[in-house]
Amino acid sequence: MTTPAIAANRLRKSYGDKAVLDGVDLTVAEGTVFSLLGPNGAGKTTTVKILSTLISPGPDSGEIRVAGHDLATDPQAVRAAIGVTGQFSAVDGLITGEENMLLMADLHHLPRREGRRVAADLLERFDLVAAAKKPASTYSGGMKRRLDIAMTLVGDPRIIFLDEPTTGLDPRSRHNMWQIIRGLVADGVTVFLTTQYLEEADQLADRIAVLNDGGIAAEGTAEELKRLIPGGHVRLRFTDPAAYRGAAAALGAAVRDEEALALNVPSDGGQRDLHSILDRLHAASVEADELTVHTPDLDDVFFALTGGGVPQQPQQSEQPTEAVR
Amino acid sequence: MNTLSLAARDSATMLRRNLLHARRYPSLTLNLLFTPIMLLLLFVFIFGDTMSAGIGGGDRSAYIAYIVPGLLLMTIGSTVVGTSVSVANDMAEGIIARFRTMAIHRGSVIVGHVVGSVVQSVASVVLVGAVAVAIGFRATDATLLEWFAAFGLLVLFATALTWIAVGLGLISPNAEAASNNAMPLILMPLLSSAFVPVEAMPGWIQPIAQYQPFTPAIETLRGLLLGSEIGDNGWLAVAWCVGLAVAGYIWSTARFNRDPR
The missing domain is CATH 3.40.50.300 (P-loop containing nucleotide triphosphate hydrolases)
Structure with a gap:
């Protein structure tokens, strides 16, 4: 060597x-x-x-x-x-x-x-x-x-x-x-x-x-x-707090981001997974204003390693362009 | 390449850089020249008659002869203020950090500033001297040897003041601070025998005025150019110059070798 x-x-x-x-x-x-x-x-x-x-x-x-x-x-x-x-x-x-x-x-x-x-x-x-x-x-x-x-x-x-x-x-x-x-x-x-x-x-x-x-x-x-960090998620964002609460109830496993009225649903980003999320939202009669599929990237690693979890961190909302890619 | 020739080569490169700066941006040097030239004209043409009466008669040309040696040294003091400012400016530049990470002779950055400043000081002295000659200053009695000695004294004095000015520039966080810190170098000649004889000052200030670095240098220059009595002033002037240069060298080098801020 x-x-x-x-x-x-x-x-x-x-x-x-x-x-x-x-x-x-x-x-x-x-x-x-x-x-x-x-x-x-x-x-x-x-x-x-x-x-x-x-x-x-x-x-x-x-x-x-x-x-x-x-x-x-x-x-x-x-x-x-x-x-x-x-x-x-x-x-x-x-x-x-x-x-x-x-x-x-x-x-x-x-x-x-x-x-x-x-x-x-x-x-x-x-x-x-x-x-x-x-x-x-x-x-x-x-x-x-x-x-x-x-x-x-x-x-x-x-x-x-x-x-x-x-x-x-x-x-x-x-x-x-x-x-x-x-x-x-x-x-x-x-x-x-x-x-x-x-x-x-x-x-x-x-x-x-x-x-x-x-x-x-x-x-x-x-x-x-x-x-090093767990997989990706689907992020759903709402403008209506009622819709947000309805979706949160329908999607039990979601990580909540109260401030941004957003839910992060653990997901592999595949079609079947997305279908199931959309079906559950449809069944609960709520509509997300924005849906983004988030595959694990260095951002997740970075935020996970440099303090706290991914979605709860306020810096996440300060750097939206970094997070959505 | 051995250490000495490496040091010489890198210092020459740094000198070229500093002279390039001075040539490209002459306004700083020219501004600093303005003060001694203005004072020369002011004291000769406005206060000249009164002043020459004060130093024991004679006409205005006698006062020109009296005042020029002091103003030449004041020109050096004024020029090296520019050195403090440009050193402080330079240290704030990223390129100094680059120099520090290169395999060059470490002291060359400082030596380049010092030699550049001495060259500029001498050029300024020549310019102010030319103005003095134009308004009637004559030193025709001085021998060639005395001219050489006078020139040597001016270079030595410029070197001493420059090392101090470089140190002042290195401790200053920015150009304004450097200009303020170096201000005594312009003001000190006012408390010397440059404009009036020390004996004409109040008694309590006389010891300070007599033994501060400018007065012995002024008296020596006067003696060399105009034939007045030099006495102890020659040795005092040389001792001051060597002392200031060595102290300034040690101070500046130690300061530059510290980890940058």
């Missing part, structure tokens, strides 16, 4: 007496995409900052090796092997996109001619040629993120950390970013990705770890994680 790209033991970090990371173990195999998933404040960014040598780990952490080098004794060797694109754009807004690229080439000590070639290639690959002579501060969010990743790639890093690379991007830019990440993996690069979008982890990652409250709540492939 080859050395893992990242092997962190008992990763700890606290600010004051607040523990942000409380003994996190991570192993990332070379050439894979590893996604760290978690709600805001779970410690995702802190993990990336420590693994990328930006901040030091807590003194009681165990051994941490990145690209085979010990983070504590040989941080420069780690830095030479990694590339980092943080959550907030790490571009120099005062100079042009091209100048940003050439700055990176200089800092990687590429010969001038090669630096120019690498910069031009990457600007081309990330569709930034037209904007290359404009100051980076004038770029849109998606362009900045592309420039950011292009800069990260100048040194040809073997391990890339991407901290919420698609947060704040529009859907098109997000899909572009996914294509970019898939391209990196095809080149054999190891990607450590944090995200709060479950779909993103599902789409891209070989392995997913759910970080919650400073610890790993679960880890595995997307399929393994989905198997």
Whole structure:
């Protein structure tokens, strides 16, 4: 077996007496995409900052090796092997996109001619040629993120950390970013990705770890994680409280969501199952205003692991677009 | 590549970056130049007659000669306020985090700022000096050696103030705070021998005015350019510069090497 790209033991970090990371173990195999998933404040960014040598780990952490080098004794060797694109754009807004690229080439000590070639290639690959002579501060969010990743790639890093690379991007830019990440993996690069979008982890990652409250709540492939929680359901929503109560009485096994006037009926989503639910509603003479079939996805895992059950959680109603897919 | 040439190469890259910033956005530097030039014109053309009477007679040209060395050093103080501001701005940029995760010489970010600031200070001094010459400042009696020494003193003084300014920029959360924190560097010359002789000040302030960093440097520059008595001021000026530079270097480096906020 080859050395893992990242092997962190008992990763700890606290600010004051607040523990942000409380003994996190991570192993990332070379050439894979590893996604760290978690709600805001779970410690995702802190993990990336420590693994990328930006901040030091807590003194009681165990051994941490990145690209085979010990983070504590040989941080420069780690830095030479990694590339980092943080959550907030790490571009120099005062100079042009091209100048940003050439700055990176200089800092990687590429010969001038090669630096120019690498910069031009990457600007081309990330569709930034037209904007290359404009100051980076004038770029849109998606362009900045592309420039950011292009800069990260100048040194040809073997391990890339991407901290919420698609947060704040529009859907098109997000899909572009996914294509970019898939391209990196095809080149054999190891990607450590944090995200709060479950779909993103599902789409891209070989392995997913759910970080919650400073610890790993679960880890595995997307399929393994989905198997951790019970199956899907049919969600019925009502506007009329009387109809809601009638349906609740007719469908005994439903989980009630009083606030939203919604019922979640455990179901495999098959035709027979749906038929039986509809028949029972029909028999009770109630009509649902909305019916959605919900197959288990990472959302369920996420909400199950990061606090409480699925439907009762208020955050469910705050993120309707996430839940109905 | 060995450590030293790596450090030199990365620092040169960072210097190029800072000079590019300064060239692309010259307004900050030009704004800061405005203060010393305005003070020069104000003191010479508005207060000039009264001031020259106050320092023992002579006409307005005598006061020009008196005031220019102080204003040249004040120009440095004024320019390095810009350094504090740009360091504070820079530290808030994501690109600094990127630099910290790259296998580059760690100090190069700071060294780039320092060298860039010294270059800008010297350029500003030359500009203010040109204005001074245009309104009648002459230092024709100074020998070539004295000119070199004067230039060396200005560079040394700029280096010392820059290291302090970089430290002030590093402890400031934003540009406004940096500008406020660095304000003493503009105000200190007012309590020096820049505009009036220390002996003309109230007795209780004289020791402060006499021994603060600006006065020995001003007196030394005066001596070199205009042939007045330098005395202990030469050594005092050099000691202040070296002391401030070393203290600023240690402070700034320690500050930068801390985990970022």
